Amino acid sequence: MYDVVVIGGGPAGMAAAIKAKELGLNVLLLDENDYLGGILPQCIHPGFGIHYFREELTGPEFAHRLKERLKELRVKVKGNARVLSIENYSDLEKVVTFVSPEGIFDVRTKTIIYAAGARERHAFEIGIVGDRVAGIYTAGEAQTLMDIYGIMPGKEIVIVGSGDVGLIMARRFALEGARVKAVIELMPYPGGLARNIMILRDFNIPLYLSHKVVEVRGRGRVKRVKVVKVDENLRETGEEFWISCDTLIISAGLIPNVKLLKEVGVEIDPATGGPVVNDRLETSVPGIFVAGNALVINDLVDYVAEQGELAAEGAKEFVENEGIGTKRWIRLKRGQNVRLLAPHYLSGERDVWIYARVSKPMENVAVEFPEIGKRIRLPVVKPAEMLRIRLRKKEIARAKGAITMEVVPL
Amino acid sequence: MIYRFTCIVCPLGCTIEVEVDDDRVKAVRGHTCQRGKEWAIEEVTNPKRVVMSVIPVEGGRLPTVSVKTAEPVPKEKISELMRFLARLKVKAPVRPGEVVAEFDGVKIVATREA
Numbered sequence: 001m002y003d004v005v006v007i008g009g010g011p012a013g014m015a016a017a018i019k020a021k022e023l024g025l026n027v028l029l030l031d032e033n034d035y036l037g038g039i040l041p042q043c044i045h046p047g048f049g050i051h052y053f054r055e056e057l058t059g060p061e062f063a064h065r066l067k068e069r070l071k072e073l074r075v076k077v078k079g080n081a082r083v084l085s086i087e088n089y090s091d092l093e094k095v096v097t098f099v100s101p102e103g104i105f106d107v108r109t110k111t112i113i114y115a116a117g118a119r120e121r122h123a124f125e126i127g128i129v130g131d132r133v134a135g136i137y138t139a140g141e142a143q144t145l146m147d148i149y150g151i152m153p154g155k156e157i158v159i160v161g162s163g164d165v166g167l168i169m170a171r172r173f174a175l176e177g178a179r180v181k182a183v184i185e186l187m188p189y190p191g192g193l194a195r196n197i198m199i200l201r202d203f204n205i206p207l208y209l210s211h212k213v214v215e216v217r218g219r220g221r222v223k224r225v226k227v228v229k230v231d232e233n234l235r236e237t238g239e240e241f242w243i244s245c246d247t248l249i250i251s252a253g254l255i256p257n258v259k260l261l262k263e264v265g266v267e268i269d270p271a272t273g274g275p276v277v278n279d280r281l282e283t284s285v286p287g288i289f290v291a292g293n294a295l296v297i298n299d300l301v302d303y304v305a306e307q308g309e310l311a312a313e314g315a316k317e318f319v320e321n322e323g324i325g326t327k328r329w330i331r332l333k334r335g336q337n338v339r340l341l342a343p344h345y346l347s348g349e350r351d352v353w354i355y356a357r358v359s360k361p362m363e364n365v366a367v368e369f370p371e372i373g374k375r376i377r378l379p380v381v382k383p384a385e386m387l388r389i390r391l392r393k394k395e396i397a398r399a400k401g402a403i404t405m406e407v408v409p410l
Numbered sequence: 411m412i413y414r415f416t417c418i419v420c421p422l423g424c425t426i427e428v429e430v431d432d433d434r435v436k437a438v439r440g441h442t443c444q445r446g447k448e449w450a451i452e453e454v455t456n457p458k459r460v461v462m463s464v465i466p467v468e469g470g471r472l473p474t475v476s477v478k479t480a481e482p483v484p485k486e487k488i489s490e491l492m493r494f495l496a497r498l499k500v501k502a503p504v505r506p507g508e509v510v511a512e513f514d515g516v517k518i519v520a521t522r523e524a
Contacts, residue, residue, distance in 0.1 A: 044462045044476035060522035064506045150474040195418035
């Protein structure tokens, strides 16, 4: 029986497996692809690892460092292995069933670190109607085609969504000689990090804020798309125009990939779309931990890898003590202008990183935890940038009941 | 001419304005630190970018290998660089960090195993 089975070989899963092995646990890492790294091998742009490796790397380079460490530590890795189900025999014994080219296998384990990442929202999910034609891709699909397989998905591109993925793909298309005709953003502000917004200026790509794509027309292939303006309540105004293009790229956000967790009865937080977790990143099913984008959609891979390590530390405590020994959990609640946060329960037995996102951009604010008298001033908060805040053990321990996190004007 | 952009040196994201007259920087406004000011001036006078792409690889596990410039290159050189990269081809094995070509004195480095 394994101490820990890690599901997912992206940055969260690899960092978790490395840390678990370093902590002396008997670990197996499962991944469904025939290469490790998750989405990193296709994220060929720089900007990764500034916090985690203190050096700016591309996605493949970040993945390579973790892969080398896995090799050094002789961590057992099984590729081409798609997990079909998780069964919770008891708090101390779980069974992971996976299928691979050699057949279907069951492995027994004391704990699971679930690091299966996220999926992309697709065209139907954001209400785009019209002809079902070739030339509609999610940004990640287009990225896989271009940067893994070397295939250009199109020549005249419209991108839906100004988040980091959409902007990065806008640059890739422009660099490779395609014409990016527009980036269409539903919200009144851009969705990506400032360094990625610069891409639009670099390549003279028009950005339409408060607009949405509602319809696709074409025969066989995308021919044109209809764009409408929306008001401050995101309702269509009727003001509309068409853009001719051969390719529509959907970059409308990520959703934690939690299907297997739901099937095993893990409680899901509707705000993050990921599981409800304590400060060991343990879900409501004892011994199942979660890290990375399966937990909460992150903006930096550095945080994803950090969460992998945290989950491994949780697994270590679980294996040693046959469970997480905390007696009292303090609920962390969302207050004003906090759209989502994780973890949801704090022990007060250790320092903890809080990952959170705001609902709307604000300047000159304080992040407050009124019940414990903590306040952090910030010049600016944006929905695109995750807040990562350290709460100290002794600060948390001051709470009588729940703790609220809120972002208020100064 | 006034250039206006969001500083990306740190997460503060100051809105910086650089006023340029006859290719000379006349004024910089909106920055809150010296690094931001220097970055903004360079961004206007000599913008540079690290450039990435993929090139075909023969006999590798994947059909392409990802590459980047070892250092930032001037923005106006980028389209010429991309045309140069489009002509490249390599044979497996390739290790990350391996120099696969050179463009205008700038090394083109593989970033993925192939």
